[in-house]
Amino acid sequence: MPKRFPALSDYGLGWSTRQRITAIATGLAVLLALAAAVALLTGRTTAGDGRAAAPTSQPSSSTSASADPTATAGAGSVAKPPQLADPVAFSKAAATVLWSYDTRTTSHDQQLAGLKAWLTSETTYADWSSISAQVPDPVLWSRMADQDQYATATVTEAHYPSAFKEALADDPSAITQAYIYAVTVTGKQQIAWKNGGAGAEDRSVTLAVQCRPNANCSLVAIAPTVVP
Structure with missing residues (x-):
């Protein structure tokens, strides 16, 4: 049975405002700096697993998370990042590209390069590993390509989580440190492969x-799960 594109990961725990500000100010490692910046605005997080039953299993992310794509950004079927200044509208587009792929026209390196074009250039906050981990490793991608597997996505709704809005209301100036917004997006992914194979699953990130x-x-990242 063909392998599906991986479900999105949930990770991280919330810190207090003081802890998060301190973490950013002292310039921790990239992953911690991101967690601090996101948690600064999202507050206490809750772990969750929004993955639904699908035709295939979760691929290993050990290879893709550290990959350094060499293909031209935006190559293959990966959409280029839109020129949007609205966090919600941009998040809808980003979720769509994260949930979409086409192994018939796009190589593994092209998929990674295409997604990296969406990443912030501010390395203090960029968490490439959380995004690249959504791409199957090269071996699995090859097996998916053997089945002509591809996926399309439909976004149904996007909003600022309540924890983010509450944190912002408590400290409106916090957003000006990095202008990082948390946006929860829901939708559906449709998967297809040769010989008429097809499947679908609900998605939320x-x-x-x-x-x-x-x-x-x-x-910036696949953020920690927050209260809707």
């Missing part, structure tokens, strides 16, 4: 996106 004033938004 909380993204961290950066939208600085007078600049287009960019993707």
Whole structure:
């Protein structure tokens, strides 16, 4: 049975506002810095697993998480990042590209390069590993390609989680440190492969996106799960 594109990961726990500000100020490692920046705005997180039954299993992310794509960004079937300044609208587009792929026209390296084009250029906050982990490893991608597997996505709704809005209301100036927003997106992924194979599953993900004033938004990370 062909392998499906992996479900999105949930990770991280919330820190207090003081702890998160301290973490950012002291310049921790990239992953911790991201968790601090996102948690600064999202508050206490809750672990969850939004994956539904699907035609295939979760691939290993050990290879893809550390991969350094060499193909031209935006190559293959991966959509290029839109020029949007609205966090919610950008998050809808980002979720769509994360849930979409086409092994018939796009190589593993092209998929990674295409997604990396969406990543913020601010390395202090960028968590490439959380995004690249969504791409199956090269061996699994090859097996999917043997089955001509591809997926399309439909976004049904996107919103700021209540924890994010509450944290922002408590400290409106916090957003100005990095302009990172948490947005939860829900939708459906349709998967197809040769000989008429098909499947679908509901999807939900909380993204961290950066939208600085007078600049287009960019993707920061697959954020910790937060209270809707």
